[in-house]
Protein backbone atom coordinates (compact mmCIF):
# COMPACT_ATOMS: atom_id res chain seq x y z
CA UNK A 1 0.00 0.00 0.00
CA UNK A 2 1.31 3.47 -0.94
CA UNK A 3 0.33 6.26 1.45
CA UNK A 4 0.98 9.85 0.39
CA UNK A 5 2.02 12.47 2.94
CA UNK A 6 1.55 16.08 1.81
CA UNK A 7 4.14 18.72 2.64
CA UNK A 8 2.86 22.30 2.89
CA UNK A 9 4.97 25.40 3.62
CA UNK A 10 5.21 25.23 7.41
CA UNK A 11 4.48 21.51 7.78
CA UNK A 12 6.28 20.12 10.80
CA UNK A 13 5.37 16.46 11.12
CA UNK A 14 5.44 15.29 7.50
CA UNK A 15 8.66 13.32 8.01
CA UNK A 16 7.31 11.74 11.20
CA UNK A 17 4.14 10.75 9.34
CA UNK A 18 6.21 9.18 6.56
CA UNK A 19 8.14 7.26 9.19
CA UNK A 20 4.91 6.06 10.80
CA UNK A 21 3.71 4.82 7.40
CA UNK A 22 6.98 2.93 6.97
CA UNK A 23 6.74 1.44 10.49
CA UNK A 24 3.25 0.18 9.58
CA UNK A 25 4.81 -1.67 6.60
CA UNK A 26 3.28 0.62 3.98
CA UNK A 27 5.22 2.71 1.48
CA UNK A 28 5.34 6.48 2.13
CA UNK A 29 5.11 8.80 -0.88
CA UNK A 30 6.05 12.47 -0.50
CA UNK A 31 3.39 14.74 -2.04
CA UNK A 32 3.77 18.49 -2.61
CA UNK A 33 1.10 21.09 -1.82
CA UNK A 34 1.56 22.89 -5.13
CA UNK A 35 1.03 19.83 -7.35
CA UNK A 36 -2.18 18.57 -8.87
CA UNK A 37 -0.82 15.02 -8.60
CA UNK A 38 -1.48 12.32 -6.00
CA UNK A 39 1.04 10.03 -7.75
CA UNK A 40 -1.38 7.12 -7.72
CA UNK A 41 -1.33 6.68 -3.93
CA UNK A 42 -3.92 4.54 -2.13
CA UNK A 43 -4.38 6.90 0.84
CA UNK A 44 -3.29 10.37 1.98
CA UNK A 45 -2.10 11.77 5.30
CA UNK A 46 -2.38 15.53 5.90
CA UNK A 47 0.27 16.09 8.58
CA UNK A 48 0.55 18.40 11.55
CA UNK A 49 2.38 21.69 11.67
CA UNK A 50 1.91 25.37 10.98
CA UNK A 51 0.97 25.48 7.30
CA UNK A 52 1.26 29.01 5.94
CA UNK A 53 2.26 30.17 9.42
CA UNK A 54 -1.29 29.62 10.71
CA UNK A 55 -2.24 32.90 9.00
CA UNK A 56 -5.95 33.67 8.75
CA UNK A 57 -6.97 30.49 10.61
CA UNK A 58 -5.01 27.27 11.05
CA UNK A 59 -5.35 25.18 7.87
CA UNK A 60 -7.45 27.79 6.02
CA UNK A 61 -4.90 28.60 3.31
CA UNK A 62 -3.67 25.01 2.94
CA UNK A 63 -7.27 23.92 2.34
CA UNK A 64 -7.22 26.02 -0.84
CA UNK A 65 -3.93 24.65 -2.22
CA UNK A 66 -3.60 22.76 -5.51
CA UNK A 67 -3.14 19.34 -3.91
CA UNK A 68 -6.32 19.74 -1.86
CA UNK A 69 -8.41 19.89 -5.05
CA UNK A 70 -7.14 16.37 -5.74
CA UNK A 71 -7.47 15.23 -2.11
CA UNK A 72 -11.10 16.41 -1.95
CA UNK A 73 -11.97 14.63 -5.22
CA UNK A 74 -10.24 11.42 -4.07
CA UNK A 75 -11.91 11.57 -0.63
CA UNK A 76 -15.29 11.83 -2.30
CA UNK A 77 -14.42 8.67 -4.26
CA UNK A 78 -13.69 6.87 -0.99
CA UNK A 79 -9.90 7.21 -0.69
CA UNK A 80 -8.76 6.93 2.96
CA UNK A 81 -7.63 10.35 4.23
CA UNK A 82 -6.17 11.02 7.69
CA UNK A 83 -5.84 14.61 8.92
CA UNK A 84 -3.61 15.00 11.96
CA UNK A 85 -3.97 18.22 13.97
CA UNK A 86 -3.16 20.88 11.33
CA UNK A 87 -4.40 18.24 8.87
CA UNK A 88 -7.68 17.98 10.81
CA UNK A 89 -7.97 21.77 10.59
CA UNK A 90 -7.48 21.49 6.78
CA UNK A 91 -10.24 18.87 6.60
CA UNK A 92 -12.76 21.11 8.34
CA UNK A 93 -11.61 24.16 6.35
CA UNK A 94 -12.14 22.20 3.11
CA UNK A 95 -15.52 20.90 4.36
CA UNK A 96 -14.55 17.25 4.08
CA UNK A 97 -15.44 17.18 7.79
CA UNK A 98 -18.04 19.37 9.52
CA UNK A 99 -17.46 21.96 12.25
CA UNK A 100 -14.25 23.80 12.99
CA UNK A 101 -11.30 24.12 15.37
CA UNK A 102 -10.92 27.28 17.43
CA UNK A 103 -8.33 28.64 19.86
CA UNK A 104 -7.88 26.47 22.95
CA UNK A 105 -10.19 27.51 25.75
CA UNK A 106 -7.25 28.41 28.02
CA UNK A 107 -5.87 30.70 25.29
CA UNK A 108 -2.47 29.03 25.21
CA UNK A 109 -0.71 26.28 23.29
CA UNK A 110 -1.07 22.86 24.92
CA UNK A 111 1.41 19.98 24.76
CA UNK A 112 0.78 16.76 26.68
CA UNK A 113 0.35 13.00 26.54
CA UNK A 114 -3.41 12.66 26.19
CA UNK A 115 -5.67 9.81 27.22
CA UNK A 116 -8.34 9.08 24.60
CA UNK A 117 -11.17 6.64 24.15
CA UNK A 118 -11.64 5.06 20.75
CA UNK A 119 -15.37 5.53 20.18
CA UNK A 120 -15.71 4.20 16.65
CA UNK A 121 -13.98 1.31 14.95
CA UNK A 122 -15.99 1.60 11.76
CA UNK A 123 -13.51 3.92 10.03
CA UNK A 124 -10.62 2.91 7.78
CA UNK A 125 -8.16 4.34 10.32
CA UNK A 126 -9.59 2.71 13.48
CA UNK A 127 -10.73 -0.72 12.29
CA UNK A 128 -7.87 -2.38 14.19
CA UNK A 129 -9.00 -1.08 17.61
CA UNK A 130 -11.73 -2.38 19.90
CA UNK A 131 -14.56 0.04 20.64
CA UNK A 132 -14.08 1.72 24.01
CA UNK A 133 -10.33 1.06 24.08
CA UNK A 134 -8.28 3.66 25.97
CA UNK A 135 -5.09 4.88 24.34
CA UNK A 136 -2.44 7.55 24.94
CA UNK A 137 -1.40 9.84 22.10
CA UNK A 138 0.64 13.08 22.30
CA UNK A 139 -1.25 16.32 21.70
CA UNK A 140 0.20 19.74 20.78
CA UNK A 141 -1.87 22.56 19.40
CA UNK A 142 -3.03 26.13 19.78
CA UNK A 143 -6.36 25.87 17.97
CA UNK A 144 -7.76 22.51 19.00
CA UNK A 145 -11.18 23.34 20.40
CA UNK A 146 -13.72 21.46 18.30
CA UNK A 147 -16.98 23.35 17.68
CA UNK A 148 -20.05 22.75 15.56
CA UNK A 149 -23.70 23.78 15.66
CA UNK A 150 -26.04 21.73 17.85
CA UNK A 151 -27.57 19.84 14.91
CA UNK A 152 -24.12 18.78 13.64
CA UNK A 153 -23.01 17.63 17.09
CA UNK A 154 -26.19 15.61 17.49
CA UNK A 155 -25.71 14.09 14.06
CA UNK A 156 -22.06 13.18 14.70
CA UNK A 157 -23.00 11.55 18.00
CA UNK A 158 -26.07 9.83 16.57
CA UNK A 159 -24.22 8.42 13.56
CA UNK A 160 -21.27 7.21 15.63
CA UNK A 161 -18.91 9.61 13.90
CA UNK A 162 -17.14 10.81 17.03
CA UNK A 163 -14.09 8.60 16.59
CA UNK A 164 -11.91 9.72 19.52
CA UNK A 165 -12.91 11.40 22.77
CA UNK A 166 -10.69 13.06 25.40
CA UNK A 167 -10.71 11.12 28.64
CA UNK A 168 -10.00 12.49 32.09
CA UNK A 169 -9.10 15.98 30.90
CA UNK A 170 -10.38 18.12 28.06
CA UNK A 171 -7.24 19.99 26.94
CA UNK A 172 -8.80 22.60 24.67
CA UNK A 173 -12.49 23.03 25.47
CA UNK A 174 -13.74 20.83 22.62
CA UNK A 175 -17.50 20.30 22.60
CA UNK A 176 -18.52 16.88 23.95
CA UNK A 177 -14.78 16.21 24.60
CA UNK A 178 -14.40 15.50 20.87
CA UNK A 179 -10.82 14.71 19.82
CA UNK A 180 -11.53 13.28 16.37
CA UNK A 181 -14.39 12.69 13.91
CA UNK A 182 -15.06 10.97 10.60
CA UNK A 183 -17.14 11.59 7.50
CA UNK A 184 -20.25 9.49 6.86
CA UNK A 185 -18.41 6.87 4.87
CA UNK A 186 -15.63 6.48 7.44
CA UNK A 187 -12.78 6.94 4.95
CA UNK A 188 -11.96 10.49 6.13
CA UNK A 189 -10.81 10.89 9.74
CA UNK A 190 -9.44 13.99 11.46
CA UNK A 191 -8.03 14.16 14.98
CA UNK A 192 -6.09 16.69 17.04
CA UNK A 193 -3.70 14.26 18.81
CA UNK A 194 -0.64 13.03 16.87
CA UNK A 195 -0.58 9.25 16.27
CA UNK A 196 2.67 9.56 14.28
CA UNK A 197 4.42 10.45 17.56
CA UNK A 198 3.36 7.19 19.24
CA UNK A 199 4.86 4.51 17.02
CA UNK A 200 8.06 3.45 18.75
CA UNK A 201 8.69 2.36 22.36
CA UNK A 202 10.72 4.94 24.25
CA UNK A 203 10.10 7.78 21.80
CA UNK A 204 6.38 8.43 22.30
CA UNK A 205 4.21 9.09 25.32
CA UNK A 206 5.42 8.39 28.85
CA UNK A 207 5.29 4.63 29.22
CA UNK A 208 5.93 4.46 32.95
CA UNK A 209 2.52 2.83 33.25
CA UNK A 210 3.30 -0.75 32.32
CA UNK A 211 -0.15 -1.17 30.82
CA UNK A 212 0.68 1.35 28.11
CA UNK A 213 2.73 0.39 25.09
CA UNK A 214 3.50 3.90 23.83
CA UNK A 215 2.81 2.74 20.28
CA UNK A 216 -0.96 3.17 20.10
CA UNK A 217 -0.54 5.64 17.25
CA UNK A 218 0.93 3.04 14.92
CA UNK A 219 -2.36 1.17 14.98
CA UNK A 220 -4.14 3.91 12.98
CA UNK A 221 -1.70 3.41 10.11
CA UNK A 222 -1.90 -0.37 10.46
CA UNK A 223 -5.70 -0.19 10.40
CA UNK A 224 -5.55 1.54 7.01
CA UNK A 225 -3.18 -1.11 5.72
CA UNK A 226 -5.32 -3.97 6.99
CA UNK A 227 -8.49 -2.37 5.57
CA UNK A 228 -6.76 -2.14 2.19
CA UNK A 229 -5.61 -5.78 2.32
CA UNK A 230 -9.10 -6.91 3.27
CA UNK A 231 -10.59 -5.37 0.08
Ligand SMILES: NC(=O)CC[C@H](N)C(=O)O
Pocket residue numbers: 047048049050051054058084085086087140141142143144
Ligand atom coordinates in the same frame (compact mmCIF):
# COMPACT_ATOMS: atom_id res chain seq x y z
N1 LIG B 1 0.64 20.33 15.91
C1 LIG B 1 -0.09 20.96 15.02
O1 LIG B 1 -0.38 20.45 13.92
C2 LIG B 1 -0.56 22.35 15.38
C3 LIG B 1 -1.63 22.86 14.49
C4 LIG B 1 -1.82 24.36 14.56
N2 LIG B 1 -0.67 25.05 14.13
C5 LIG B 1 -2.21 24.75 15.98
O2 LIG B 1 -1.42 25.33 16.67
O3 LIG B 1 -3.31 24.48 16.40
